[in-house]
Amino acid sequence: MDVRSLLLFSALLRVLLIIYGEWQDAHMEVRYTDVDYLVFSDAASLVASGKSPYQRSTYRYSPLLAFLLVPNSIIHPSWGKFLFSASDLLVGLFIHTILELRKVPENLCTCALMVWLFNPFTFSIGTRGNCEPIVCAMILWIIICLMNGKVLQAAFWYGLVVHFRIYPIIYSIPIILVLDPHCFLYGLKPALSSWVGQGNSTQSIPSTAVPESCGIWIALTSMFTRARIMFGLISGAVFFAFTGLFFYLYRWEFLHEALLYHLTRTDPRHNFSIYFYHIYLHYEHEFSVVERLISFLPQFLVQLVLIVCFAQDLPFCFFAQTVAFVAFNKVITAQYFVWFFCLLPLILPWSNMKLKWTGLSCILLWMGTQTHWLMWGYLLEFKGKNVFLELWIASILFLAANTFVLIKIIRYHTYSSLFQRLEFSSSDNDLKEGKKSN
């Protein structure tokens, strides 16, 4: 099945699901549409009538999202769902582009693409009206821009995506590190390292074909390069420009709801995070600074180590960081899983993991612990049984499953730098293995 027909089929599936969703909303008690979609739509209709979207309680996103959904009140209430599903398909296209740029064989490309397009999480999230596919599309576009040497464009989109959703801030350091002057020169298209075949370790391949990995120490000694400085400045400027603009329009409400809420959120209501019961049991008294620091430390440490070890293999670093970020976060909801599902196809061609039985055991363990948690959650929320302890233990098991899966993925991954090391000839400053960017 070629890519075009795959995308067409996926598009059809999503259109059918949106139509079905509309039918279910109208005819059944349980809605297909996500509650968040109604929040966005209400905020968008407030914007359409010239008011602040933050008048809608629980709207905790950038006003950009409300602006994007203004056609919900003008054209059709499903406009947003079509937009998100289109972003979903765009993510698929970008995955294919990235893998092609890295010269992955066609069949592996297609398989990896199907992992995204036919993942039930993915197609249901866009068709239910969740805005995460837009964020995923932007992240992948940033990777493509970097691969094409377009630093300014990457910086713009990076500033925008951090404004939209705060979590991509964790990618800032790996991106800065990957703009290594020995691999990446400002204004030139970098040389990408190609896929070299599953199962082959780097040692077995002749050195001319295998790039030298760009070491951390080089990065540290030559930290301030033009590419890095430009990236930092432009992305920072874009972020502050959007934040400043919306602060001018909507004042402190915007700042509290769209930014500060996410940074200080401690939600005691049950969710996948291991911290929820601890937060509920201690909610009556405020958390001390020490307590907050202790709960932040595992997250910080894991992110740091992952960056230091894997930064040069950018897609893999993003993936590992996202999995760890979600697993150690104080609040985990199902929509956060899409953040790493969109990066999974980018690393699969480099994974030595066989589906039987390691791959299957990872999938089953992850799904199993999730289902186990959901069972206790159902008993608590819909049957009114006191199963807080059991639910909390289920969330610890879920963390254990996440850790196991991440460890397995690291274990079976063939580390491969995104960029090849550039070689300079001193006489005429020509670059071998470098191409001019467009």
Add this chain to the structure above:
Amino acid sequence: MPPSTVSYHMESWQHVQVHICRILGIQLIFLVGFGFCMSSSFVSCEFHESMEHLLSSLQHKNFSLQASCPTLNCKPLSNPKPISLFVLEVGGCTSNVGSTNQSLNIPPYFEKHITKSYFDKYDSLLDSDFLDFISHELFPGSCELLLDNLNLVLRLSVQQRSLIGDGSHRHLSSSFRFNIQSELIAELPIHFCEAIIIEKLPYGIFADPFELQHLLQRGVFMDAAVFGDTNLELPSVHSNRSLVEVHMDVDLNTFSRHKDGLEINIDLPLHIRYPPLEESGYSNIELGAPDLFMRCSIEAKSHNQSCLLMLKDNGVALGNGPVVWRVPSGIKAHARAVSIVTFISAILSTLSIVLTSVYYSSLESEDGIPNATKIIHP
């Protein structure tokens, strides 16, 4: 279900079924209470006249009534006299053309939602404050008539009240019945009436205003609003009480045809906040009785007038006792163990990931030296 940002279901259950049979008594109560209400300084006594006419044929029933009539100088009788059947002698409402409005503010009973102004004046919902609000704001003293001993035609019974469902999202089902004498629905120029039900929700229970809006769009209620603490996410400890005001349409035309009376059924979806910690692991939250009002508007010569009545139950009918919601709550005794095990788990996970990353990234690099430790010879 996987929680989303607002972690409870918004499911609408079944349609509220409103069977409106008769509203005679409502009009009679209205008449019997006193005159009429207006939005200007005019007083019309035509209503009073028709009321007098009807009073003679009222039948006694056990009931008490409080009614309000703004901007009128209506003198209440010092001893309201119970007269047989429907007769209720009220104070005289004199024509008072030229009297000015006492205040420039719209009285609460004229607002679309009568309890909205409660939260303008008070920060939080306290039963005592609410009683004060009812007696002093909704019913200004100048026209207050308390008719305790009168037997009136309108019998109100709160037939049943129950919580339907399990878990954190349930429906409060309430049923109210009014019995009215059919011959008393004479040609009163009554425009329309609406029943107003005020549910004062205790700590820990809340109604979702968006869910109510959805029900409104489907025509389940005539109007519905939530006042007070409408935060959907905070636990009990950090939240305040709220109040739900529901308006149900009362059909004048069908009222006379049914001898059983008018029945109003309300199905209100409610949700629970996380309760404070309990040793037993469960928290019992009690839902008090609702406050019932009737607001009718009357056509007068020059303009419409509307009047607000409060319907009290004389304790007859609350059949199945107070409604209690049993909610699971966290157990304080778990706190220490939970914190320790949570942090140990986090630390163990962290260590596993850190060690794996360092080990495998060193394997992956060409010369076996971890990427992170290349210092001198890159």
